[in-house]
Each structure stands twice: as structure tokens, then as C-alpha cells.
Amino acid sequence: MKIAVLPGDGIGPEIVAQAVKVLHALNLDLTLEEAPIGGAGYEAAGDPLPEATLQLAKEADAVLLGAVGDWKYDSLPRDKRPERGLLRIRKELNLFANLRPALLYPELAAASTLKPEVVSGLDIMIVRELTGDIYFGQPRGISTLENGEREGINTMRYSESEIRRIGRVAFDIAMKRNKKVCSVDKANVLETTELWRQVMIELAKDYPEVELSHMYVDNAAMQLIRAPKQFDVMVTGNIFGDILSDEASMLTGSIGMLPSASLDANNKGMYEPSHGSAPDIAGKNIANPLATILSVAMMLRYTFNDEVSAVRVENAVKKALAQGYRTADIYTEGSQKVSCSDMGDAVVAAL
Amino acid sequence: MKIAVLPGDGIGPEIVAQAVKVLHALNLDLTLEEAPIGGAGYEAAGDPLPEATLQLAKEADAVLLGAVGDWKYDSLPRDKRPERGLLRIRKELNLFANLRPALLYPELAAASTLKPEVVSGLDIMIVRELTGDIYFGQPRGISTLENGEREGINTMRYSESEIRRIGRVAFDIAMKRNKKVCSVDKANVLETTELWRQVMIELAKDYPEVELSHMYVDNAAMQLIRAPKQFDVMVTGNIFGDILSDEASMLTGSIGMLPSASLDANNKGMYEPSHGSAPDIAGKNIANPLATILSVAMMLRYTFNDEVSAVRVENAVKKALAQGYRTADIYTEGSQKVSCSDMGDAVVAAL
Numbered sequence A, B: 001m002k003i004a005v006l007p008g009d010g011i012g013p014e015i016v017a018q019a020v021k022v023l024h025a026l027n028l029d030l031t032l033e034e035a036p037i038g039g040a041g042y043e044a045a046g047d048p049l050p051e052a053t054l055q056l057a058k059e060a061d062a063v064l065l066g067a068v069g070d071w072k073y074d075s076l077p078r079d080k081r082p083e084r085g086l087l088r089i090r091k092e093l094n095l096f097a098n099l100r101p102a103l104l105y106p107e108l109a110a111a112s113t114l115k116p117e118v119v120s121g122l123d124i125m126i127v128r129e130l131t132g133d134i135y136f137g138q139p140r141g142i143s144t145l146e147n148g149e150r151e152g153i154n155t156m157r158y159s160e161s162e163i164r165r166i167g168r169v170a171f172d173i174a175m176k177r178n179k180k181v182c183s184v185d186k187a188n189v190l191e192t193t194e195l196w197r198q199v200m201i202e203l204a205k206d207y208p209e210v211e212l213s214h215m216y217v218d219n220a221a222m223q224l225i226r227a228p229k230q231f232d233v234m235v236t237g238n239i240f241g242d243i244l245s246d247e248a249s250m251l252t253g254s255i256g257m258l259p260s261a262s263l264d265a266n267n268k269g270m271y272e273p274s275h276g277s278a279p280d281i282a283g284k285n286i287a288n289p290l291a292t293i294l295s296v297a298m299m300l301r302y303t304f305n306d307e308v309s310a311v312r313v314e315n316a317v318k319k320a321l322a323q324g325y326r327t328a329d330i331y332t333e334g335s336q337k338v339s340c341s342d343m344g345d346a347v348v349a350a351l
């Protein structure tokens, strides 16, 4: 089995190095091959997704990504910017299912800005559609109207089959969890999401054990703050999922802990931390590598179907936390502040 | 001066009755005229925005709205549903500027699910564009593709002049507050909001004293939870504003306290509570009328330019709170639980 390793920008290389260390320590039969993406891709080949990187990612069984983006690329033309590399690889590999868990580690409960009783035990799985919606819909662009002023347009667009395949992912995951799916839309205003709701209702018939509910996106943004533990699996489109998954991850107060998976129809996947490239702390060996290490656990679970190794990695992370090791972002008095590479070592030791 | 009073559905009539009581108690030279909207409009005239209601609203100097919506209308065709009345009146009256304050009352700090130190003193003004964006953009609808499957589409669309006029509202308000505007977009993905960002940057030149910042909508959803007090005025488009303003209002824990204003270019406005019609508690005289009463204060301030009366109403609300009166939604041990009409009386007495 082959893993494409794409460290990317900012803290990407240092956190990916720790995840690679963990992969090696597992002693599985895996080949790793590295390639540049994002700003690093632009530096190396003038393209945020160099052709060779895309080829490698296509051939590989799974992709491990660090993060992309750095302010220094802000003035590049749109299609050279790091984010473009990310959007293109998602689309090229057909990674339509983005799984973003929002999980609160008991040891880190104090890091949340919410009251402990509101978030303790929080465990939500957000299933976000990742290759459709207003992110990719045509027509799009900025043009000049007859009266001389500019106008911007983008198109939200979903077909039934796109909705059904992401719905299935959500229902399947719910079957392995608490059997509750909350589908988030804006069906009272947007026809696209009216169709979304209809398809979810149809699909629910195949999953009689799962309780399906619907929520408007504005209400979902409120309910995540009011009573987040009401949610088990939340499924929604690309743009609403972008917003709500970030909101949900911040409920935990420790976004440095949250992994993500982006899967195609055959469980090939790209795995990356939910957080960004944090260029301000890059190269200082102080970033938190745990989200990336936990992304490896998701890779083992979803792509390699190796639940045993996945749980081994997750338990090793829990053990490192229980031993009191903390990177700066999750440090609290009484615990032991460690560097990015120290944390990687602690997880390896705990394996 | 004439005010169109549109109680609407659910708790609308009972909360509006309290606000009307307050208006009368102010002894200003005002004429009030009532008309149905939403489900009530549908019952009365088969239309969520009956022609006579629209005419009245057009003639009036300001509109006081309760709330619209009730589950019992869920099965009506889209253009008969209560929300349509709301969307149409916004569009017909050109109410492009939606102001939604997220203000934490010190007496109610405990109601928030966030830690007191994170939200105490919270005072954000969200300025949401209300007559453009994907809410109204054409083309839209559900159609059948060649392969037989259905597809939904909606169009996000903003012209320069639409962006500029809402931007101006935000900058003008910031000048009367802490002189900080945060413009929220998704300029890394959506061209429409790339134009949005450009126009905001151009506009900022007219306001050298105001500090303009930009934030991606996903990050804004996070920052509202991480450190909400960093914001003064937040300006954004219709759909992002829908989501973020609801999120922000929930930070206070007492959405029953939050008013809103929707203004046209001449400060004619529609004023309504930020919360919904709560059909589950309708007719029980237990709803919180304070958001509606505070909407009257906004009306006095923005449409009638009567800051003195606006502050009188706001102080009367504060006094009623200080005296310990609480409706059920904001009740905590040690305070005095009162009904909707009792609370109206308490505010009138405090005037």
C-alpha cells in the first residue's frame, strides 16, 4: 500500500513529520512518497498542485496532507494560490465526503470557551459534501454590467445523485454510532436545499433504524452553541459544512486535536488536520501534531480498514495526554509543555 | 407619523401588544395601524403578504413586526408559506440593511452557555445585507437534467453598488461605536465575495478613522466562539449574515432580548425581534416581549431620529431587569418570574 505524503506549507512539514514517525512505528507494510502542494507546489513547480503531485496522489491508496496556505502568497493570481491546490485535489480525486469529528477530550475540557457541562462528552461527526455546491458551480466570476458596474456571481448547484451519495455516507456512519442524522439546509429559502431535504427523506427509508431530523442552517449555528450534545451525525453541503464544521470544532477549544478525512466512493481518502497552516508559528517546533497523527488513525480506519491499528494510534494519543504532555496550544498549568517533535515521540513511545 | 403594526404568527400578537403598550406610553404623535402577515396573512387573504398589508407598509413611516411562521403551514406550496411574506416585504420595501445587535445584559450573563469571562460586556453589531445574494439571485429552482435526475440551483449575486451601500451603513455605524469593521467573506473561494472584499477596501478610504479587517466566514464562525469580544461591527452578505447573526445572538444566551432593524436608503425601517414565532408557546402569555420592545427603541433611533425616547425605552427595559423581573426564558433562581403582559407593564411603569 502506498501513501502520498503532502506536507504543504507553514507548520505542515513539522506536523506531518510526526505523523510519519507514528506510521513507521506501526510497522505496517506501507510505502511513503512525498510531494509538494500549496505554496510549496508553487515554489517547486509554479503550480499549487503540480502535475507530478497529482499523479502521485492518484496512484496512491491514501494521501496524508499537512496544511496549505501562507500570507506570502496572498498577492498571487487566484489560480496560483495555495487553496486552489487543495480545491483541485479534492475535485480531481473525487473526494466528495468530508468527515470532520468534533470530539472533546476529557483532559482538555478546560480549553473550551463553553461551560464544561455544555460540552463535556461532546462527540459530533460532521459529514460535509466536498466536491459540489457553490464551491464548484458554474457560471461563476466577476463581470461588468451594462451600466458599467462590476457584478460577482457564483452558483449553488446539487444534483440528486450528489446529494444521495453523501447522504448514504452519513447514514452509514450513523449506523455505527448513535443512529441519529441531522440534515442541515436552508430549505425555506433555497431550492437547491429543498431538493437536498427531499432526497434525505427518500434515503431515510433505507435506514429505518436511523432517526433523521432537519434543521435550517441558521438554527444549526445557534443549536451548536445552545446544546451541542443533541447532535450525533450532521450532514450538509459544502459551504454550510465549511462554516458549521469550523464552528463545531471550536466548541472543543482544541482545534489542534481534530483530524479529518475526505473520501471518494471507494474509501480512498485524503487525511489532514482540521486546523490550518499557521504560518506565524511555522518552523518553531511548537505546533500540535496530534490532529495529524489522529488523521493517520482515520486513514487506517477508513482506507485500510485496519480498525485495530486505528484504535492503537488513538489510544497512544490518549495515553500521551493522560501522561500530562501538552503542546503550547493546549497547555494548562500543572501539565508538561512539550515541543511538536517531543509530542510525536511521546505518542510513539505510548504505542 | 404612521407605524404599520404586523403581529404575524405564533407569539407575534402577544409580544407586539406589549411593544404597542410601550409606544402608547411614550405619548408621541404616532398613528398605529394593524395588518396581517405570514400565516395570518394567508388565513385572512390567501397570501402571506396580502396586497393591503403591503400597501399599508409602503405608506407607513415604519413597520413593527412580530414574527412569522408556524409548523401548520409547512405543507403549503412555497409561495404561500409565511417566510415568503417576510422575504417579499423586505424586497418590496428595499430594506437592504439588517442591523442585528448581539448585546449581553449583565443581569443575564449566566444564561450564556459560554464562560462569563468570554462574553461579559459583549456588544457586537452585525450588519447583514438583506435584499440580495443567493436569497434573491436568478436563475434558481429545481429542474430535471437530461439523464432524468433532478438538480437544484441558486445563484449568489452581488453588484458593486449593492455592496457599497451596505458597506456604507456598516462604516457609518462603526463611526458611532468603536470604529472597527470586520467584513466577512469567502474571498478565497467565491468570486462574488472577492468583489465584496475589493469594494470594502475601496470604501474604507472614505473612513480613515475606521479600522477595516477581513475574515473568512468559516474563521468568523470560529472566532465568535473563541473570542467574540474582538468584534465591534461585522458586515456581511445575506446568507453568511443569516448564519453568523444567529450564532452571535446565541452567545448571549438570551435571544429573547435581541431586537433588529431592517432599513432602506432613507432610514425607513422594519423592526422586529431577532427570535422566531415560537408556535409551541403561543397564546400562553409566557413569551418574552423585551426584544420587541427594544425593537421599538431601534425604530425611535433609526427611523424617527429620536435618540431621547430610544434611550428612555432601553433604560426602562434595564430597570425592569434590575428590579428582578424575568420571563420564563431568562428566569433564574432568586428573580421574579412574570408573564409576557406583566413584563410589558413593568417596562411601562419604569418609563
Ligand SMILES: CC(C)[C@H](C(=O)O)[C@@H](O)C(=O)O
Residues within 6 Å of the ligand: A083, A086, A087, A242, B188, B189, B218
Ligand atoms: C482553504 C479553504 C479553501 C478550505 C475550504 O473552504 O474548504 C478550508 O476552509 C477547509 O475547510 O478545508
Ligand SMILES: CC(C)[C@H](C(=O)O)[C@@H](O)C(=O)O
Residues within 6 Å of the ligand: A188, A189, A218, B083, B086, B087, B242
Ligand atoms: C425566516 C427566514 C426566511 C429568515 C431569513 O433567512 O432571512 C430568518 O431566518 C431571518 O434571519 O430573518
